[in-house]
Each structure stands twice: as structure tokens, then as C-alpha cells.
Amino acid sequence: MTSIIDALSALTVGIVEYVAPDEVRVLLELDAPQATALNTGLPSRFPRINGYVLIPNEGGALVGLVTWLGVERSAYPKRTGLKDFGLIDLPFPLRKMSLNPVGTLRVWVEDDGQHTMRLERGVTVFPSVGDPVQLPTGPQLHAIIEAVGEDARVRVGTSPLSANAAVSVDPNKLFGRHLAILGNTGSGKSCSVAGVIRWSLEEARAERERERRAGRPNARFIILDPNGEYGVAFRDLDGSVRRFEVPPSSGEADDLAVPTWMWNSHEWAAFAQAAPGAQRPLLLQGLRVLRAGGHADSGPEISLTRVLRGYLSILDATIANGPHAYTGWPGNKDCGSLLRNLAASAERYVSDMEDRDAVDALIGEATQLADAHAWQSKNTGNTGYNDFNEAELQTVRERISTALEGLPDQVDARVASEDAPLPFNAAELAELLEVLASSGDYGQAATFIGTLTMRIRMMLADQRLGPIVAPTSPPSFEEWLNDYVGEDQATGGEIAILNLSLVPADVLHIVVAVIARLIFEAAQRYRKINGEELPTVIVLEEAHSFVHRGLSEHAEGSQGQMCRETFERIAREGRKFGVGLVLSSQRPSELSPTVLAQCNTFLLHRIVNDRDQELVRRLVPDNLGALLRELPSLPSRHAILLGWATPVPVLVEMKHLALEHRPTSADPRFWEVWTGGLERRVDWKPIAEDWVGKLRADGTP
Numbered sequence: 001m002t003s004i005i006d007a008l009s010a011l012t013v014g015i016v017e018y019v020a021p022d023e024v025r026v027l028l029e030l031d032a033p034q035a036t037a038l039n040t041g042l043p044s045r046f047p048r049i050n051g052y053v054l055i056p057n058e059g060g061a062l063v064g065l066v067t068w069l070g071v072e073r074s075a076y077p078k079r080t081g082l083k084d085f086g087l088i089d090l091p092f093p094l095r096k097m098s099l100n101p102v103g104t105l106r107v108w109v110e111d112d113g114q115h116t117m118r119l120e121r122g123v124t125v126f127p128s129v130g131d132p133v134q135l136p137t138g139p140q141l142h143a144i145i146e147a148v149g150e151d152a153r154v155r156v157g158t159s160p161l162s163a164n165a166a167v168s169v170d171p172n173k174l175f176g177r178h179l180a181i182l183g184n185t186g187s188g189k190s191c192s193v194a195g196v197i198r199w200s201l202e203e204a205r206a207e208r209e210r211e212r213r214a215g216r217p218n219a220r221f222i223i224l225d226p227n228g229e230y231g232v233a234f235r236d237l238d239g240s241v242r243r244f245e246v247p248p249s250s251g252e253a254d255d256l257a258v259p260t261w262m263w264n265s266h267e268w269a270a271f272a273q274a275a276p277g278a279q280r281p282l283l284l285q286g287l288r289v290l291r292a293g294g295h296a297d298s299g300p301e302i303s304l305t306r307v308l309r310g311y312l313s314i315l316d317a318t319i320a321n322g323p324h325a326y327t328g329w330p331g332n333k334d335c336g337s338l339l340r341n342l343a344a345s346a347e348r349y350v351s352d353m354e355d356r357d358a359v360d361a362l363i364g365e366a367t368q369l370a371d372a373h374a375w376q377s378k379n380t381g382n383t384g385y386n387d388f389n390e391a392e393l394q395t396v397r398e399r400i401s402t403a404l405e406g407l408p409d410q411v412d413a414r415v416a417s418e419d420a421p422l423p424f425n426a427a428e429l430a431e432l433l434e435v436l437a438s439s440g441d442y443g444q445a446a447t448f449i450g451t452l453t454m455r456i457r458m459m460l461a462d463q464r465l466g467p468i469v470a471p472t473s474p475p476s477f478e479e480w481l482n483d484y485v486g487e488d489q490a491t492g493g494e495i496a497i498l499n500l501s502l503v504p505a506d507v508l509h510i511v512v513a514v515i516a517r518l519i520f521e522a523a524q525r526y527r528k529i530n531g532e533e534l535p536t537v538i539v540l541e542e543a544h545s546f547v548h549r550g551l552s553e554h555a556e557g558s559q560g561q562m563c564r565e566t567f568e569r570i571a572r573e574g575r576k577f578g579v580g581l582v583l584s585s586q587r588p589s590e591l592s593p594t595v596l597a598q599c600n601t602f603l604l605h606r607i608v609n610d611r612d613q614e615l616v617r618r619l620v621p622d623n624l625g626a627l628l629r630e631l632p633s634l635p636s637r638h639a640i641l642l643g644w645a646t647p648v649p650v651l652v653e654m655k656h657l658a659l660e661h662r663p664t665s666a667d668p669r670f671w672e673v674w675t676g677g678l679e680r681r682v683d684w685k686p687i688a689e690d691w692v693g694k695l696r697a698d699g700t701p
Contacts (some may be wrong), residue, residue, distance in 0.1 A: 011134040011346050012096070013046070015056065016127045021101075024126075026057070026133045028095040033135075041687055046135060048650050050630060052144055052323065053099065054134045055127045062123055063144055063648065064099030064133070066659040067627060072096055097420070099124070102625065102648045105143060117143035119647045138163050145650055154203045156196060156641075157652040167652040169601075173645040175580035176535050178571060178598055182588045182616065183605025186638045190663040192603055192654055193539060193584050197221050201240070201494055205366060211625050218239065219494040220486040220536040222519060223514055226502035226591060229663035236660065242483065242492055245499035247467040254483070256498060257471045259510050260426040261291075264419040264516060270562040271510050272455050277608040278448045286433045287415070290424035300349040303428060304359070304408045307349070311342045312400045312437035319393055327387035332373070336385030339370040339396065345431070346403075358406045369396065388678040421518075426470050428504050430456045464504045471666050484515065485536065509559035512546050513566040520570050533578030538570065542644035543583040544590040564592055572599035589615040601643035606634040620649075 009571045013032040018025035033046045049069065054061040076095045081342035101123045108116050117140060135146065145165035146152065152168040159165045174196070181196075216239075223230050231253070234241045243253035263271070265284050274280040289306060299596035318325045318335060326335040343366040350359045357406040373386045387682065430453040437449045459465050482494055503511055516538055540546060548560055548565045571594065572580055583599065587592055589611040596619060607613055608631075617628050620642060625651050627640065634640070637656075672678040 008657035010133045012135070013053065013135055014133045016129055016131045016133060017096075019126055019129060021126070024099040024101060025060075025098050026053075026064075026099060028097060032095065050627060052136055052141065052648075054105065054136050054140065056130055056134065057125045057127060057131070060102060060104050060458075061140075062125070062127060063105050064117065065102050065649065066097055067100050067629075068098035077194055080260055088524070103144075105140065107366075113301070116148075118148060119144050119224075121312070121675075130254055140232060141165055144648060148649060151647070153657065154196075154200050158649050160638075160653050161651055162225045167641065167646070169629070169641075169645040169648055174200075174601055175535070175582070176575055176576070176578075177600035177644050178569050178581040179583070179601045179603065179645075180183055180588070180596060180599040181519065181582065181584045181603045181605070182586070182607060182612075183639070184608055185665075186588050186636065187607075187634065188654060189584055189586065189605050189691070190229055190541070190665040191637070191657050192605070192639065193541070194230060194655045194661065194663050195654060196603075197223075197539070198234070198237075198657075199655065201237075206434075208286040216490055217494055217692055218490050220490065220534070221495045222484065222537070223495065223497045223541070224500060224515065224546075225497055225540040225541055226500045226503075226508070226512075226545065227665070229497045229541065229665045230497050231664070233412075233661055233663045234495055234497070237493075237495070240493045240495055242495070242496045244484070246502040251257045252364065253499065255471065256503070257474060258510075259423075259471060259474045260419050260469045261423045261474075262477070263510070263514055264517070265511055266419075266562060267514055267517075269558045270458070271507065272452050272557075274452055275448070279452045282433055282436055282449060282450065284418045286429055286436060289432060289436075289528060290429060291418065291420050291422040295309045297665050300353055301407050303425065304346065304349040305404065306428075307345050307435070308400055308404055308407070308433070309625040310409060310432065311338075311345070312397065312404070314338060314435065315393060315397050315400070319390060319397070323390075326389070326393060326455075326490070327383075332385045332387050334372050335393070336373060336383075339366045342400075343367045343370070355406060357555060358399075358403040362396075362403045365399045366396055423474070426456070427460055439580075450639050459506070462506075465507055468503065481518075485519055506515070509546065509563040513559075513563040514538075516540075516570060517566050520566075520574060520579050523579045523650060533576075535578045535580070535581060537580045538565070539582040539584070541584045543567075543585040543595075544587040547583070547595050549590055549592045556701055568594045569591055571595040588612050599643075602641070603643040604628065604631060604640045604642070605638070606636070651691065 008166045009564055012029065014026040014028040016024060017027045020680070039236040049066055051066045053066065054062050054208060055064060056062075071093045075388075104120045104123055104125070106120055142165045144666045145159045145162045145169070146169060147168045151170045151173070152166075153170050154174075155166050155168045159167055164416055179196075181189055181192050201217055201219060204219060208217065208632070210216070220440050225231075228245075231245075244256040245253040247255040249255045260268075265287055265542060268274070269280050269283060272283065274283045274598075287570055315338070320340070323331075325331050343363045346363050346366075348361055350356045350363065353359065369388075369392055370385070373388060374383055375386065376383050433449055433453055433456075460470055482492065484498075486492060486494070486496065498515065500508065500511065519536060519538060523534055526532075528684060546560075546563050548564055567581070574581060581595075583591070583595065587609075588596065588607070589609070599619075602616070602619065604616060607616060613628065616631070620628065630651070631640070637654045639652055639654060640649060669678055673680050
């Protein structure tokens with residue numbers, strides 16, 4: 001019968017010969033296993049990079065991660081009890097290995113008296129030189145790798161180096177402190193993103209069933225999908241997925257809508273490239289005025305009130321400036337154009353009004369006065385105007401005042417913030433800015449806003465952008481939050497997939513930033529009102545495109561910088577409000593250091609680029625840097641999981657994800673198509689028609 005001492009002795013493979021806080025070096029015994037250890041209860045590979053060994057101490061056993069293996073030429077060792085003293089002292093190859101201390105394996109006594117082994121983070125007792133180093137047994141390996149209790153809620157894979165021990169995580173740790181899934185194309189990164197979401201929801205459903213709680217998991221995953229990969233990944237989850245795509249959408253998805261009235265002033269300024277000197281203050285005032293009208297039912301009366309008050313201020317300034325403002329060139333021409341524009345602007349809204357007598361009188365007075373002073377050059381055909389006088393302009397001013405008396409009072413613009421998500425008609429913004437710029441309150445702003453108003457008009461006229469930023473049937477703010485963030489108890493589904501693949505580059509960063517900001521601010525206000533956080537996860541694919549690290553590619557105040565700042569704020573503050581980030585990227589070296597620094601868990605697939613490898617090494621503690629040397633050679637589906645969500649860094653083989661559950665990110669099948677194994681018929685007509693936005697027979701796009 002083998003004694004306990006003999007059993008422990010059989011597991012010893014070496015002794016400690018060097019100790020540092022971040023490294024332990026071990027001299028292996030001459031009879032230590034060369035390739036396979038048979039004395040641990042089951043055959044296991046030893047020695048192996050990223051494998052584990054134990055160094056027993058009074059607190060339990062220090063767990064060491066193998067980071068280096070090699071042979072050093074040394075004097076032949078003197079073996080105890082053997083007469084080796086007469087041998088010639090020639091160089092002898094001794095095997096050695098280097099370890100990183102990662103934790104302490106302790107024995108716990110449960111309430112029922114049972115003894116269990118658990119791994120604790122950190123090391124309290126370091127070994128001494130000469131301490132034995134042992135192979136872990138099967139149960140010890142499982143205790144090192146397998147989480148227990150709350151940490152074992154969601155199983156994501158197995159550890160091929162630890163007897164296929166289950167690798168599990170706690171969603172509170174995985175999503176609560178942000179997760180970065182990094183790896184080259186084809187390494188299994190997108191499948192890991194889809195798998196983590198699917199496996200988490202499956203375990204949540206199972207838990208509700210065990211606890212006999214009705215309803216679906218009250219979860220919220222919002223996937224920002226710039227490549228359109230995830231539309232097919234969750235098709236089997238009937239009723240659990242809400243899909244949105246660029247209009248005209250397919251029958252399986254709803255139209256993606258991010259109306260301009262949801263944009264805040266920072267996002268408006270980034271899109272319109274408003275200069276800080278004259279354009280930005282004018283833009284902010286225009287947004288305040290339009291949002292103030294949004295407090296009421298923004299019908300034609302409210303819009304006309306806003307327009308007439310703008311013209312009234314311009315007319316007052318013209319009269320106050322004296323005769324040179326309406327006589328002589330260019331004063332008479334500017335005054336005539338002002339009257340024409342006043343009549344045209346009023347005519348735009350009066351057709352939908354019931355009580356229109358006062359407005360009709362104003363239109364008639366302005367038109368008649370402009371016609372009476374107009375003349376046309378026979379040579380050039382240009383229209384000019386004779387001089388006006390103050391009495392005529394005062395008559396028009398009285399007509400405006402009379403018309404305003406019959407219109408509803410406009411809400412004071414000072415009570416509406418330029419950032420408040422109050423509905424307004426974006427088509428009015430360019431005209432309002434021109435009116436404000438001509439009022440005299442903004443100096444010579446009229447000479448600087450041409451490019452600003454042109455960008456706004458071009459955006460609304462663009463058939464690609466208009467349906468997204470100015471939909472014909474825009475949702476209310478409450479409806480938008482229900483659709484995109486999720487309804488009460490997730491009755492509309494736990495997952496929202498936003499297909500951004502066809503969003504024009506002109507507004508792609510704006511759309512992503514607005515959606516992310518609204519989700520974050522909704523969570524902030526939820527906690528403010530309810531006193532508790534609403535767990536919500538934002539999944540950002542191709543994160544390096546939206547959270548770029550540098551400013552060289554993005555000028556100050558640009559859309560790219562604004563988008564990056566939005567996610568940096570979410571990364572810094574999101575945990576306090578229950579908002580978690582999942583970043584997926586194939587170029588970690590291009591990601592914002594601020595965002596990466598806030599990610600507490602990393603799932604690292606194969607990374608080949610040396611700059612990306614160096615960046616990832618700097619993200620992990622110094623004593624774990626050697627662990628990442630295996631990144632360039634990782635096969636598909638394999639990854640290194642490290643950080644807050646796992647007790648020790650572990651090489652994990654991700655759970656198998658069925659083909660129908662994977663995102664559409666597989667490698668293209670060139671050979672099969674070339675040789676006829678897969679058929680690819682081509683008809684470019686429907687693609688061209690869809691591309692140019694050709695109307696269908698029924699007149700719809």
C-alpha cells in the first residue's frame with residue numbers, strides 16, 4: 001500500500017532554485033516525466049507551456065504557470081545514496097523551467113464538513129529555494145481552472161491543458177467591468193462574441209426555470225454590427241431578437257432610424273463641421289429655438305410663429321440701422337429680397353392653417369410692396385429694387401405683429417436646452433440659421449454660415465441619409481427607447497441587432513455615437529429615477545473603426561473624435577449605471593488606450609501583428625506577459641482568457657457553436673465556387689436598382 005508521503009513524492013518533478021515576485025525558476029528532477037505524466041491519476045502532458053504546477057506551503061500551494069522550458073549545461077548532479085563521486089565532472093544537460101505565480105490553492109471546510117479546494121487570486125506566501133515542485137492531480141487541476149459558486153454561472157469552454165476542465169465565468173464580472181475580445185480575422189472572434197451572448201441567455205433561461213420564475217431573461221444586448229454579420233446568428237431565438245437595418249429594410253427587420261432631433265449639439269457640430277468662432281454659437285441658438293417649439297404640438301402655427309419672430313427681429317434691425325439699410329445699393333436690394341423671403345416663408349405654412357386671414361394680409365402686403373419697388377434690367381434680366389422708406393416697412397412690421405397675435409405663443413427658447421431630445425423638423429434648421437444670422441445679433445455671421453447650411457440641406461436631400469436621420473414616420477422618444485434599448489421585462493426580446501453595413505460613411509460615426517450615448521444616458525436616468533441600475537450591454541464590432549486611439553486621422557471636433565469620446569465616457573462611467581461594453585477588434589493597437597484600460601477581462605484569440613501583440617502585453621500584469629507569447633500560434637476557437645472574470649489566466653477551447661448559430665464571417669469559399677462545388681449565379685440588375693434607389697412599380701423605394 002502506498003503511503004501519503006510516497007504519493008506526494010511521486011508527484012514531485014523538481015525543486016525551486018530561484019524566487020522573485022514575478023518569477024520562480026525550477027530545476028527539474030532527472031526522472032521527471034519527459035512528455036507524459038502517468039502519476040497524476042490520468043495521463044497528462046508534461047512539461048507544457050501554459051501548464052500548471054504546485055509548490056506546497058503552509059498556506060496551501062502556490063500555483064505556477066509554466067512560461068519557459070529549456071536545457072542548461074551544468075555539472076553532473078550528485079544523487080543521494082549513489083556513489084557518483086568517482087565520475088568525471090563533465091557538462092550535463094539539466095532541464096529547467098520558469099513559472100509565473102498566479103494564485104494560491106487552498107483547502108476549505110464547507111458548512112457540512114466537506115473539504116474542497118479553491119483557488120485564491122494573488123500570492124501571500126512565496127516559496128524558498130529548495131522547495132519541492134509538484135504536478136497537480138486531476139482534482140487539483142479542476143480546482144484551479146473550474147470556477148465554483150457564482151463564478152461558474154456560464155460555461156464558455158474547456159481547458160485542453162488541464163484535463164478538459166470546464167471554463168466558466170460570472171456575467172456580473174464579465175460584462176460589469178467591460179470585456180475585450182481581440183483577434184485576427186478567422187481566429188473565431190465573432191463566434192466568441194455570438195457564443196458568449198447565446199450561452200449567457202441560455203443559462204439565464206435555465207436558472208429562471210429552476211427557480212420557477214415566469215418570463216424571459218430580463219437582459220438587454222444591443223449589437224452595433226457594421227458588417228451585417230449577426231443577423232443570422234440568433235434566428236432560432238424566436239421573439240428574442242429585434243433587427244434594424246438601413247431602409248428600405250427587408251421583411252425580417254425594421255427600418256433603422258436615428259432622427260436628427262435626437263442628436264445633441266456636440267453631434268450636430270461634428271457633423272456640420274461648425275467652426276467654433278461664429279458657426280457653432282449660431283447653431284446652438286438655432287437648436288434651442290427649434291427644440292423650444294418642440295414642447296408643443298409642432299404644427300404649422302408653431303413653425304410659423306418661429307419664422308415670423310425671426311423676420312420681425314430682422315425688420316426691427318433694418319429700421320433701426322437707418323435709411324442706408326433700405327435705400328441705395330445694396331440696401332434697397334437686400335430689403336426687397338427680405339420682403340420676398342418673408343412672403344414665401346409665410347406661404348409655406350399658411351396652407352395648412354384654419355384661421356389664415358391675418359397671415360394672408362401679411363403675405364399680400366409684403367408681396368405688393370416688393371412688386372411696387374421692383375424693376376428688371378432689359379440687358380441682363382436681373383431684378384433690382386427702388387428705394388424703400390420707413391413708413392412702408394413699419395406697415396409690414398404691424399402686419400407681422402397682427403399675425404403673431406393670432407398665433408400660439410412660442411415657448412421661450414431659453415427653457416429648452418440645445419441637447420434636449422425634443423422633436424423638431426430638421427428641414428427648418430438651415431432657414432432658421434440664415435434668419436438668425438441676418439438679424440444683426442450675430443455680427444457678420446451671415447457671411448460665414450453658407451457652408452454650414454449647405455451641409456445640413458445636402459444631408460436631408462441625400463436619399464441615402466434622409467430615411468435614417470429624417471424618417472417619414474419617426475418614432476416618439478419613448479417608442480425609440482422601447483425598440484432599441486428594450487421594453488419592460490424584455491418583452492420585445494433580449495437582443496437588438498443594428499445592421500450598420502449600408503449606413504453611409506457621412507453619418508456612420510454619428511449614428512453609432514448617438515445610439516451609444518442615448519443608451520448610456522437612458523441608463524443614467526433610470527438609476528436617477530429608480531435608484532437601481534438597469535443592466536445593459538453594448539456590443540461594438542470592429543471597435544477600432546469607432547474608438548480610434550489617435551487624433552492624427554481625426555481633426556479636432558470631427559465625427560471620429562466625437563465617437564471615440566462617447567465610448568471613452570461609457571468605458572469610464574458605464575459600470576456605475578449598469579452599462580457594460582463588449583469590444584471586438586482585430587487591431588487592438590488602434591484602439592483608444594482609455595477604453596482598453598477600462599476593460600477588466602480579455603479573451604485573446606490568435607494575434608499575429610507584432611504591434612498588436614506588444615499592445616496586448618502592456619495591458620496585462622508584468623508577470624503574465626510571457627503567457628501571451630502563444631498568441632501567434634493559437635488555432636481557431638482557442639483563446640486565452642484572463643482578467644477579472646477568471647481566477648487564473650487560462651487557455652480555453654471555446655464551446656462548439658453550430659454552423660447556423662455563427663455570424664456570417666466565415667472565409668470565402670473560392671475553390672468550391674471556382675470548381676463548381678458551390679453555385680453562384682449573377683444578376684446585377686436588382687443589385688444596381690437597389691444601389692441607385694430605383695422605385696418599385698408601386699412607387700415605393
